[in-house]
Structures are given as C-alpha cells and as structure tokens.
Amino acid sequence: MSYCVNCGVELNPGAIACPLCSTPVVNPNCHPDAAEPGFFPSRKEEVAPVSRREAALLLSSMLLSVAICCGLLNLVFYSHIWWSFFIGGAMAMLWVWFVPPLLIKGMFIWVRLTLDVLAVGAYVCLIAVALDGMDWFLALALPINVAAVVIIPVLYWIIRTRRCSLLVSAVLVLMAIGLFSMLTEYICDRYLIGEWTPGWALVVLASCVGLSIPLIIVRRVPSLREEARRRFHM
Amino acid sequence: MEKPRRPWYRMDNASFMYSSIQREEFSAIYRFSAVLTERVDPVLLQAAVDRTLPRFPGFAMKICRGFFWYYFEPNTAPGPYVKEDTADPCRPVRFNEDSGWLVRFYYYRSRISLEVFHALADGAGSLTFFKALLAEYLRQRGAAIPPGEGVIDLDEPPRPEEREDAYLRYAGKAARAIPRVPKAYQNRGTPEPFYTFHVTMGFLSVQELRGKARSYGASITEYLAAVLMLQLIEKQKRERPIREKPVTLAVPVNLRPFFPTETLRNFIITVQPSVDPTLGDYSFEQLISLIHSYMHLTAEPVKLRAAMTRGVRLLLNPFLVLIPRVLKNPIMLLSYHLTGVEPYSAVLTNPGRFVVPECMRPYIEHMEVVQGQATVARPHVSTISYGDTFEITFSGVQKETELEREFFRFLVRDGLHVRIESNR
Ligand SMILES: [Zn+2]
Numbered sequence: 001m002s003y004c005v006n007c008g009v010e011l012n013p014g015a016i017a018c019p020l021c022s023t024p025v026v027n028p029n030c031h032p033d034a035a036e037p038g039f040f041p042s043r044k045e046e047v048a049p050v051s052r053r054e055a056a057l058l059l060s061s062m063l064l065s066v067a068i069c070c071g072l073l074n075l076v077f078y079s080h081i082w083w084s085f086f087i088g089g090a091m092a093m094l095w096v097w098f099v100p101p102l103l104i105k106g107m108f109i110w111v112r113l114t115l116d117v118l119a120v121g122a123y124v125c126l127i128a129v130a131l132d133g134m135d136w137f138l139a140l141a142l143p144i145n146v147a148a149v150v151i152i153p154v155l156y157w158i159i160r161t162r163r164c165s166l167l168v169s170a171v172l173v174l175m176a177i178g179l180f181s182m183l184t185e186y187i188c189d190r191y192l193i194g195e196w197t198p199g200w201a202l203v204v205l206a207s208c209v210g211l212s213i214p215l216i217i218v219r220r221v222p223s224l225r226e227e228a229r230r231r232f233h234m
Numbered sequence: 235m236e237k238p239r240r241p242w243y244r245m246d247n248a249s250f251m252y253s254s255i256q257r258e259e260f261s262a263i264y265r266f267s268a269v270l271t272e273r274v275d276p277v278l279l280q281a282a283v284d285r286t287l288p289r290f291p292g293f294a295m296k297i298c299r300g301f302f303w304y305y306f307e308p309n310t311a312p313g314p315y316v317k318e319d320t321a322d323p324c325r326p327v328r329f330n331e332d333s334g335w336l337v338r339f340y341y342y343r344s345r346i347s348l349e350v351f352h353a354l355a356d357g358a359g360s361l362t363f364f365k366a367l368l369a370e371y372l373r374q375r376g377a378a379i380p381p382g383e384g385v386i387d388l389d390e391p392p393r394p395e396e397r398e399d400a401y402l403r404y405a406g407k408a409a410r411a412i413p414r415v416p417k418a419y420q421n422r423g424t425p426e427p428f429y430t431f432h433v434t435m436g437f438l439s440v441q442e443l444r445g446k447a448r449s450y451g452a453s454i455t456e457y458l459a460a461v462l463m464l465q466l467i468e469k470q471k472r473e474r475p476i477r478e479k480p481v482t483l484a485v486p487v488n489l490r491p492f493f494p495t496e497t498l499r500n501f502i503i504t505v506q507p508s509v510d511p512t513l514g515d516y517s518f519e520q521l522i523s524l525i526h527s528y529m530h531l532t533a534e535p536v537k538l539r540a541a542m543t544r545g546v547r548l549l550l551n552p553f554l555v556l557i558p559r560v561l562k563n564p565i566m567l568l569s570y571h572l573t574g575v576e577p578y579s580a581v582l583t584n585p586g587r588f589v590v591p592e593c594m595r596p597y598i599e600h601m602e603v604v605q606g607q608a609t610v611a612r613p614h615v616s617t618i619s620y621g622d623t624f625e626i627t628f629s630g631v632q633k634e635t636e637l638e639r640e641f642f643r644f645l646v647r648d649g650l651h652v653r654i655e656s657n658r
Binding site for chain 2: 004007008009010011012018019020021037038039040041042043044045
C-alpha cells in the first residue's frame with residue numbers, strides 16, 4: 001500500500017507513478033510488482049477509422065447527375081449555346097473542393113487550399129476557353145490565380161505552424177491583403193495599359209500598413225499589450 | 235398472405251438528440267461496472283445476457299435511419315456477445331457496426347461492465363437492467379437469487395409501462411427552459427489521438443463522505459458539486475484569462491421521484507448551478523449553500539415539468555418536423571453545442587445508490603460508473619455508491635490531469651481518505 005507524497009491519495013500497489021501528478025512511487029517496503037495484473041485492462045483495441053467512401057461516392061454521383069441533367073436540358077433549352085458547360089465545370093470544381101478531403105484522411109490543409117484555388121483557376125480557364133478569351137485568361141486570371149495559390153496556403157501555413165497570437169495573425173492577414181492587392185493591380189495594369197502605374201493598391205497597402213503599425217507596437221510593448229487586453233477584453 | 239409487419243418505435247426527444255449528435259469522435263455512451271468478489275466466467279455471463287435481454291426489449295434495439303427521423307427497431311441479429319474488456323472504455327457507437335447493437339457487455343478479471351448508448355435509456359433504467367443481469371449471472375453460477383426487491387422477474391413478459399415515453403406523458407401546458415447562463419468556462423484540455431480514453435477513479439467511504447457533507451449541512455452530491463465548482467473556479471483563475479467566464483455545472487436530475495413512472499427509457503433533465511467569478515470570490519461554505527439552495531429552488535416539479543415540456547415541444551415544432559433527417563442533424567448538433575456544451579464547464583452526474591437484495595450483497599464488491607467522451611476534450615465527472623464504497627470517476631480524452639488532481643487533493647485536505655485507480 002503506497003500513497004502519493006504529493007497528493008496524499010492511496011495508490012494501486014502496482015503503481016509506479018501517481019496517475020494524478022506523475023510523481024514516481026518510492027516505497028522501499030513495497031515494490032511495485034510488474035506481474036500484478038492492473039486494476040484496469042491494458043489490452044488496447046484497434047479501432048478501424050470509419051470509411052467515408054460511401055459519402056464520397058454519394059457526393060460524386062450527385063454532382064455528376066447534376067452535370068448530366070443540365071447537359072440533357074441543354075439539348076432542349078437554348079441549345080445554340082453550350083451553357084451546360086459552365087454547370088459541369090462548376091460541379092467539377094465542387095468535386096475537387098469536397099470529395100478528396102473525404103477520401104484522404106488527414107489531408108494537409110495547405111495541400112487542400114492549394115487544390116481549391118487551383119480548381120477555381122481551372123474553372124475560370126474553362127470559361128475562358130468557352131468564351132474564346134484565352135487572351136485575358138493567360139494575362140489576367142492565371143497570374144492572379146497563381147498569386148492566390150502562393151499567398152493563401154503560405155499565410156495559412158504560417159499562422160497554423162507558428163501558432164501565432166491573435167495580434168500577429170491580424171498583422172499577417174493585413175500584410176497578405178496588401179501584398180495581394182499590389183500583385184493584382186500590377187497584373188491588371190500590365191494587361192490593360194501595358195505598364196505599372198501604382199494607384200488604388202497603394203491606398204490598400206497603406207491602409208493595411210497603417211492598421212498594422214499600432215498592432216505591432218502593441219505586440220512589442222508588454223505593458224501596452226496587457227493594457228490593450230484589459231481594455232478590449234481580447 | 236400478409237407480410238408480418240416489423241414493429242418500430244418512436245424515439246423520445248432525448249433519444250433523438252443523442253442519435254443525431256452521434257459522431258465518430260463522440261457519442262453519448264456510458265458504462266456501469268460491477269466488481270465482484272471472484273473472477274467472472276465469460277460463458278456464464280453470456281448465458282445470463284442471453285437470458286436477460288429478451289425480458290428488456292428496450293435494450294435489444296437498433297437505430298434505423300428514416301427520411302425524417304431516426305427510429306428504433308428490435309434487433310434480431312445474433313448477439314450481443316460478451317467481450318473481453320479493453321483499456322479504453324466507452325468507444326463511440328457506430329450504428330452500422332457490431333450488428334447495430336447499442337449495448338455492450340465486457341468482462342475483465344472480476345469486473346462485469348455494461349455499456350449503453352444514451353438513446354436507449356438513462357442511468358436509472360440501465361441500472362435496473364444491470365441489476366437483473368447481475369442477479370441472473372449469480373443464479374447461473376449457483377446462487378439462489380429470488381426476483382423482487384428491485385430485481386425484475388425474467389419469467390414475466392416485458393411490460394409496456396417500461397417502454398413508456400414519460401416525457402410525453404408528463405409534458406404540461408407551459409414550456410420554459412431552465413434559465414441558462416451565457417457561455418461558461420470551457421475547461422478544455424489537449425485531446426489525445428483517436429481513440430484513447432482516460433479514466434481516473436477515486437474511492438471513498440460513504441460514511442466518511444456523508445459525515446463530511448453533513449458537517450457543511452449538505453448532501454453528498456451538493457458537497458461534491460461544490461468541491462468541483464471550487465476547483466473549476468480556481469483552475470480558471472490560474473489560467474489568468476482576460477475575462478473570467480461563469481463556472482457552470484450540468485447536473486442531470488432523475489425525474490422519476492417527481493413524476494411516477496416505470497419507464498426504463500430516458501427520463502432525466504439537466505439543471506445548471508452556476509457562479510460568476512467576476513462578481514468576487516466565493517468561499518467553499520458559500521458555494522455549498524449556493525448549490526444547496528439552487529437545487530431546492532430548481533429541482534421542483536413545476537419548473538422541471540416546464541423544462542421537460544420545452545424539450546418535447548421542440549420535436550413537435552412543425553418546421554423541424556418537415557425537415558429531412560440529414561438536414562436535422564446539423565441543426566441538432568448546433569443546438570446541442572449552444573445549449574449542451576457551451577453553457578457548461580463540466581457534467582456531474584450521480585445515478586445514486588446501487589441497492590441490491592441482501593442475498594446478492596456478498597458477491598458484489600463495489601460499483602463503478604464511467605461517462606463516455608464529451609464533445610470537447612474535458613473531463614466528465616460521475617459518481618455511484620454501493621455499500622460503503624463511494625466511487626467518483628473523471629473520464630475524458632484530455633491529456634491533462636489538473637482538475638481531478640486538485641479535486642482529489644481537496645478531498646484529502648478536507649480529511650477524507652481517497653484511493654485512486656486509473657488507466658493512465
Ligand atoms: Zn500524486
């Protein structure tokens with residue numbers, strides 16, 4: 001019979017450490033007998049993770065049937081344009097958004113985000129092909145999409161892996177917005193006028209920086225940080 | 235020839251709620267265990283299960299998915315089979331596995347365990363079933379246990395009163411929720427990976443504990459609720475939050491003493507003693523008297539009936555009735571999260587004293603109870619007493635042991651002898 005020196009509770013004679021505080025049991029008169037079977041069973045049961053194949057299959061068939069129905073309808077209504085193409089593309093995009101996460105357990109979230117943004121790009125590409133607008137797609141939509149592919153997963157990855165506080169996350173998001181608007185304007189200007197004339201994006205960037213500076217100062221100065229927390233109940 | 239119609243049963247509001255919120259990482263499963271004075275014979279236990287279950291059709295059910303609702307159907311699959319116990323109890327239920335059985339039977343050395351999905355029955359109903367099962371097991375191994383004194387006769391046919399939806403019968407005119415407090419301190423820990431479940435039990439003497447509670451002018455449950463509340467308040471304080479949240483306990487109340495019924499299904503309602511630490515510090519004595527008064531003010535038939543009526547009304551809501559089940563599930567999950575998870579810091583359940591006839595007493599050493607996984611990583615507290623053994627369980631998926639450590643240390647400092655067992 002042993003007691004935990006920290007908690008004062010009686011422990012199982014076979015215990016090597018207190019289950020409450022992990023303090024090792026040292027009792028020269030009573031050695032924990034390893035052969036003594038535990039109070040609780042120690043046999044672990046393997047539990048197979050549930051398969052989400054059915055759900056994925058159901059969702060896939062639903063999306064497919066919507067696409068097929070619209071395709072058939074297309075033959076009757078407004079059959080001079082291939083409007084069902086857009087529906088089909090949208091369904092494919094939804095499929096990429098929702099089905100792979102069901103099939104692959106523990107899919108990395110930034111892989112998922114990248115895939116999601118790429119799916120949007122592919123959909124826009126489809127529209128471009130249908131409207132004979134490869135020109136604006138290559139020059140405008142594709143670069144913006146690539147920028148989004150880079151910025152959104154990286155931002156998410158930084159916030160998640162570095163376990164950023166609320167303040168730091170806010171600053172990072174603001175910075176990303178500023179950066180993204182700069183890139184967008186750059187791409188737009190290159191396409192529309194042929195040269196880069198910084199305009200509205202500078203305003204956005206300046207606002208983002210302006211918003212970030214007080215946050216950074218508050219973050220840097222401990223007393224301010226405490227004060228802000230107390231005042232704003234963050 | 236007319237095809238024999240398969241019987242089916244409506245769910246009561248509690249059952250439907252538990253069924254819709256069932257998920258891969260959470261289901262409302264709880265376990266009762268009886269530790270006998272000698273080793274359990276699995277063959278005899280299986281025989282006892284096979285003989286007892288037909289008398290309790292309410293436990294031999296499976297859950298079927300209707301278009302609008304879940305419903306019960308009698309389970310005709312072979313089983314349920316007695317299994318050797320595992321390290322992690324109260325594994326979440328999957329409706330399509332294990333032949334759809336919603337009860338499980340385990341043995342380990344001298345322990346017999348019964349696990350029940352909460353949609354079938356509440357603690358009081360399951361204990362009635364468990365008592366009949368234990369009596370039959372003891373009969374199988376040669377003891378003479380006559381029926382009566384709470385042990386149900388297995389030879390009589392099942393009675394319809396035991397399958398009654400008592401909520402529906404006692405629902406009154408007025409429907410009011412028991413006033414809820416805003417979002418409470420959540421007491422969340424770091425979750426363990428799928429599927430690890432920690433159980434820590436403390437054993438005390440009922441006499442000592444009762445004497446201690448009496449010295450504060452309270453019942454055992456009130457005393458333990460106050461200890462738990464104090465530990466939660468202090469734990470929150472140690473975490474130095476920017477703004478302290480109220481500390482609220484969910485305490486299920488058995489409605490049978492207020493509204494007589496023989497039902498073995500769910501018939502409980504939750505009351506929520508709460509304190510707001512931002513108002514100032516409460517002493518332990520103040521907490522006890524607060525909880526004591528709260529229980530007397532809240533656990534009274536008129537308020538309980540109004541709260542119960544509200545639960546029944548919710549499922550009769552014409553808008554909810556017409557929504558397909560697949561869409562109901564997220565609604566129920568959200569409503570459970572808002573009304574059953576966020577307003578609480580911990581659940582404290584006390585199924586009460588397990589009383590058996592004199593002739594069964596020599597065979598049973600003590601009783602245990604475990605509540606299954608909460609929707610978030612925080613411990614549930616449950617207690618049961620048998621003879622002079624009072625058992626308190628902290629169960630959950632969180633890595634931390636802080637709450638149970640401080641809880642039991644408080645009891646030790648208050649002069650009670652505590653023995654700890656854990657599967658950690
Ligand atoms: Zn200890």
